[in-house]
Amino acid sequence: MSVLDRLASSIQPVDPAVARAAREHQDRLTKPRGSLGQLEDVSVRLAALAGRVPAPVPASPAVAVFVGDHGVHAQGVSPWPREVTGQMVANFLAGGAVVNALARQAGAVVAVVDVGMSIEASAVIGAMPGLDRRRVRAGTGDITVEAAMTRDEALAAVAAGAAVADGLLRDGHDLLVTGDMGIANTTPSAALIATLLGADPAVVTGRGTGVDDATLARKVDVVRRAVARAAGDGVGAGDPLGVLASVGGLEHAATVGFVLAAAAARVPVLLDGVIACSSALVAAALVPDARAAMFAGHRSVEPGASAALAALGLVPLLDLGMRLGEGSGGVLAVGVLQAAARVLAEVATFDSAGVTDKNAADGLGAGDA
Numbered sequence: 509m510s511v512l513d514r515l516a517s518s519i520q521p522v523d524p525a526v527a528r529a530a531r532e533h534q535d536r537l538t539k540p541r542g543s544l545g546q547l548e549d550v551s552v553r554l555a556a557l558a559g560r561v562p563a564p565v566p567a568s569p570a571v572a573v574f575v576g577d578h579g580v581h582a583q584g585v586s587p588w589p590r591e592v593t594g595q596m597v598a599n600f601l602a603g604g605a606v607v608n609a610l611a612r613q614a615g616a617v618v619a620v621v622d623v624g625m626s627i628e629a630s631a632v633i634g635a636m637p638g639l640d641r642r643r644v645r646a647g648t649g650d651i652t653v654e655a656a657m658t659r660d661e662a663l664a665a666v667a668a669g670a671a672v673a674d675g676l677l678r679d680g681h682d683l684l685v686t687g688d689m690g691i692a693n694t695t696p697s698a699a700l701i702a703t704l705l706g707a708d709p710a711v712v713t714g715r716g717t718g719v720d721d722a723t724l725a726r727k728v729d730v731v732r733r734a735v736a737r738a739a740g741d742g743v744g745a746g747d748p749l750g751v752l753a754s755v756g757g758l759e760h761a762a763t764v765g766f767v768l769a770a771a772a773a774r775v776p777v778l779l780d781g782v783i784a785c786s787s788a789l790v791a792a793a794l795v796p797d798a799r800a801a802m803f804a805g806h807r808s809v810e811p812g813a814s815a816a817l818a819a820l821g822l823v824p825l826l827d828l829g830m831r832l833g834e835g836s837g838g839v840l841a842v843g844v845l846q847a848a849a850r851v852l853a854e855v856a857t858f859d860s861a862g863v864t865d866k867n868a869a870d871g872l873g874a875g876d877a
């Protein structure tokens with residue numbers, strides 16, 4: 509049985525009756541119905557995922573930063589050299605990156621996982637204690653001319669990501685967050701989104717680290733060529749694993765496995781930016797019920813992220829104009845997700861607190877207030 513079959517068979521749909529019970533309980537809390545906006549929806553989704561009302565308040569978050577390099581870097585889609593992938597890995601392990609600071613703020617641990625660093629990137633860091641070494645191959649192929657990786661390599665990276673999630677869950681973590689590092693990885697993210705959604709590359713390709721107009725134009729053309737090359741190889745949206753292998757990245761594949769393993773364990777997984785959103789599209793295409801475990805941490809500035817979130821039916825918890833990756837927008841949303849769960853678990857009801865409930869009398873429904 510392949511890792512995908514195993515994950516798919518262990519992901520069950522949520523029980524709509526639990527979601528209804530959570531919504532009814534939310535509507536009895538001492539506040540005007542709907543006054544907590546999206547927090548109410550998140551609390552209902554968390555309860556449905558947990559299979560009980562209220563859901564437990566996540567107490568131990570963990571972010572996994574999956575690292576990979578990209579052959580398409582040779583096309584000039586990012587101004588940053590590949591070595592930066594490795595240098596940032598050293599920074600993560602030393603606790604000095606943005607994701608480390610935000611994870612400390614959120615009380616989250618940071619796992620750094622090499623699933624696809626290039627030789628150039630790994631050469632700059634040497635032996636790195638603390639790095640979780642699960643490299644499937646040293647960087648992908650240039651997606652404008654060849655598949656990023658083979659299907660077997662994609663499956664191996666999916667398995668690596670799932671194993672990381674399983675390990676974190678075994679260690680007692682109850683909220684997972686996706687993270688990524690890989691210079692040029694916003695390009696395969698756009699290619700995944702364009703292919704899976706049938707979207708125009710010009711609409712879903714963004715500036716990544718902040719490329720100039722000329723580089724953006726080249727990047728759109730690169731994504732267009734990658735999508736066309738994949739189609740020429742007979743790979744289309746109906747074959748999500750094929751799309752992942754053809755135009756994705758190793759950190760994307762690992763993120764797919766990470767998200768699916770969270771869904772299998774009925775544990776919420778906070779998605780970060782465009783790399784995570786493109787990976788989540790693949791995961792949802794493979795196993796639609798996995799969407800129940802997905803929560804969008806934030807709305808990345810990258811246009812592809814919004815396109816993917818809309819297709820997934822996810823509303824981001826934060827919208828701060830961020831465009832970093834690493835898991836930064838995911839860990840920043842940990843407190844919001846915990847707050848949503850805490851409200852449903854701890855706020856008194858009109859009955860228990862002896863507060864007069866005008867909601868029903870006024871005919872106010874959820875969303876009206």
Ligand SMILES: Cc1cc2ncn([C@H]3O[C@H](COP(=O)(O)O)[C@@H](O)[C@H]3O)c2cc1C
Nearest residue numbers: 586688689690691692693694716717833834
């Ligand atoms: C110093 C530095 C830290 C980062 N942390 C995340 N990224 C982010 O930027 C990269 C993707 O953007 P592009 O496709 O334009 O190369 C990824 O490594 C992503 O994680 C970083 C990028 C840099 C340069």
Ligand SMILES: O=C(O)c1cccnc1
Nearest residue numbers: 716781782808831832833
């Ligand atoms: O959306 C993201 O996560 C992102 C955006 C720009 C560069 N790296 C990552």
